[in-house]
Each structure stands twice: as structure tokens, then as C-alpha cells.
Amino acid sequence: MRDLVAGERAGLSDAISIGVDEAAPLALIALDAMRAASPTFPPMDATSREMRPSAHFVENGRLELRLDLLPTSVERLLLVAYDTGSRALRRRITTSAGDLRFTVDLSGREDAAVILVEIYRHRGEWRLAANGQGFSSGLVAVAAAHGVDLEWARRLGGTETQATGRPAPRVGAISSGSGVAVDHNHVLSNAHVVEDGGPISLLVGGRALPADLVFTDQRNDLALLRVDAVLPSVALFRSKLDLHLGEDVMVLGFPLQGLLGSGPQASTGNIAALCGMGNDSTVFQFTAPIASGNSGGPILDTAGRLIGLVSSSLNLDRIRDAGANAQNINFAIKGAVIRSFLDAFGLEPQTSDKDDPLGGAAIARQMRDAIFRITCAC
Incomplete structure (x- = not known):
């Protein structure tokens, strides 16, 4: 056989x-x-x-x-x-x-x-x-x-089902996104992932664990969540706050849940610009493909260190309606902004100054236990 x-x-x-x-x-x-x-x-x-x-x-x-x-x-x-x-x-x-x-x-x-x-x-x-x-x-x-x-x-x-066999909520009743552990009890995500204010849960080791919303920063689209369970792994931040135009990046997250597989998805690209719309210096532009559900997922450099958090994409339909064309214009919150946000709560993320490239598969293995699917009931 x-x-x-x-x-x-x-x-x-x-x-x-x-x-x-x-x-x-x-x-x-x-x-x-x-x-x-x-x-x-x-x-x-x-x-x-x-x-x-x-x-x-x-x-x-x-x-x-x-x-x-x-x-x-x-x-x-x-x-x-x-x-x-x-x-x-x-x-x-x-x-x-x-x-x-x-x-x-x-x-x-x-x-x-x-x-x-x-x-x-x-x-x-x-x-x-x-x-x-x-x-x-x-x-x-x-x-x-x-x-x-x-x-x-x-x-x-029957109706669409979850792994528990219970009917899944109606379309629109659940928002889904991604998050990354910044210590063994706290997870970082986007404010817009949890903005509806309903019960929040994290999928950790195959179990859905309740999470409490500590604080949201609507201006910078950041949210800090807390869980009672000890999370298995945490992300390492790049110790230096510099970003480089053209450097390679990897995005990890949980896009299109229910359509794609339930595990994490990885995509790669590079930093396309060091600022966002209207020269917004709190974000950078990247080319790695993303989809709904990637919001709040980490952006990692070639050494597997966190340098940003997925936030948004350019509205391509609006661009096409204006007679222009564009692809993979996505934006991420810079690591410097994230660290300032965490510092306000006395959280000091782990950092690394090792620049040795790991390769995509090694980065995904290293980060797999530090990223989580987040759901929020509307």
C-alpha cells in the first residue's frame, strides 16, 4: 500500500x-x-x-x-x-x-x-x-x-454547519478576522474586526476560547484582547523600527473562512510604499495578496519578525469605476505604532535583532501557534 x-x-x-x-x-x-x-x-x-x-x-x-x-x-x-x-x-x-x-x-x-x-x-x-x-x-x-x-x-x-454540528450563524451574524499573540495572555487584532461589540472568541488548539476586549484604538485600527488561558506561543517583533522599500514580507491569517480551509493561510509580497493614502505615515503599503478575514494578521519580515499588522485594502471597484486599474494595494499598521499602543498598557513585546533569513516554510512553522482566528458575534 x-x-x-x-x-x-x-x-x-x-x-x-x-x-x-x-x-x-x-x-x-x-x-x-x-x-x-x-x-x-x-x-x-x-x-x-x-x-x-x-x-x-x-x-x-x-x-x-x-x-x-x-x-x-x-x-x-x-x-x-x-x-x-x-x-x-x-x-x-x-x-x-x-x-x-x-x-x-x-x-x-x-x-x-x-x-x-x-x-x-x-x-x-x-x-x-x-x-x-x-x-x-x-x-x-x-x-x-x-x-x-x-x-x-x-x-x-441541512443548513451550513460548524464542526460542532450546530447550525452556523446566518450570514452577517459573525465577523471573522485574524490576530497575533503579543504575550501569553494578550492578542492583537484590528479594531474593525471586533467593533460590533458582541462576544469574542479565539480558536486556540482546536478550541474556541472566550476573549475580553481590553481596548480599541479606532484611529489606528488596533484592538487588544485578553484570554485567561496561556497561549502557546508569541510573536517576536523586529527590534529596530526601520522598514525598507521593496523588502520581502509574509502575511499569515485566516481569510475567507468557510470557503478556504480552516487552517492559517500564507501569502508573500514586498513593501511597496512606506506610507499610505494621503502620505499617512502610520501605515505602509504591501503587495502580498489578502482577503476578508486577513484583517489583524501579522506581517513578517524574512527573519520571521513582526513588522506590521494587516489593516485594509484599496477599494478596487471604486478605482475601476474611475477608469483606472490596480492590484494588490494593501495597507498595514507599522510596528512602531503597534509598540506605542502596547506600551500604553504596560506590555513590552518580545523582540529580536537576528536578521538571518528563515525561508517561508520555517516562518510559517514558527508562527503557526502564535496566530489565531478571531470571531465576533454581531
């Missing part, structure tokens, strides 16, 4: 049987060449036991496939395990196809649906890719991400 890791690929024969050692329901979603839902092969699920010449589920959720009989417009298949609310996903799910095996570990994650494997055409042959991407909002989020009929997903999975 060959064990695959996430992202690894292997060839398949035209006839394949796929088994999953998981009691949760399974669904099969077909995509076309544009990675959108295929109109010639509607999604199917294990509970209905629908029989098609090219695909059908049998007892114990095993999927029997005749890939050579699929419609020619189908370029990719996604095998998804999902939580119905009454039946939650287990911590570990193993998928086997012939002599291939892939195990996804959901420990410490809030996923209510997970893409186990992908099967796709490549140069006239079929291949399998180990996936493991999770969706905290359940099968509905998987369907929405690929243009699948949402009513089909809702019928199978």
Missing part, C-alpha cells in the same frame, strides 16, 4: 473502487475544464444510492467508478466527506483506492466538510490527487466554491 501526503498524485486505471473508513456521508462532485460544476454530471451522494453507468456508491459508502464512461465534459471529480449535524466527522479519515491510501487528520480543526481526494484527467489519463482541504461551513461551502446547486447541498447537509 502506498501512502500519499496532501498534494501528492498518482495514476489510476479506468475502473477503480474507492473506500473510506468513515461513517460520515459522502458526496461526489463533477467539474468541467473551468473547474465549475459540470452540467452533464450532477452531484451525487452515498445516501441516495443512485446508479449511473460511470459511478455509484455501494454499501459502506464505497464508490465504484468507470472513468472511461464519464461524459467527456467532466474533467475532475471531488470526493467529499461532510457533517450532517447529527453525524460529525471523525478526527482521522483514511481513503483507499487500489494500492493508494491517503489519511487526513482533522484534529484541532473545525471542518464540517473535507475534500478527500480529487480524480482528474491529465494528458488522456486519469490521476488521483490527495487533497484534505477542509470547509468549516460544511457541504454548502464546498458547493458554493464550485458553483454547485446549493439546494442539493442543503438537502444533504
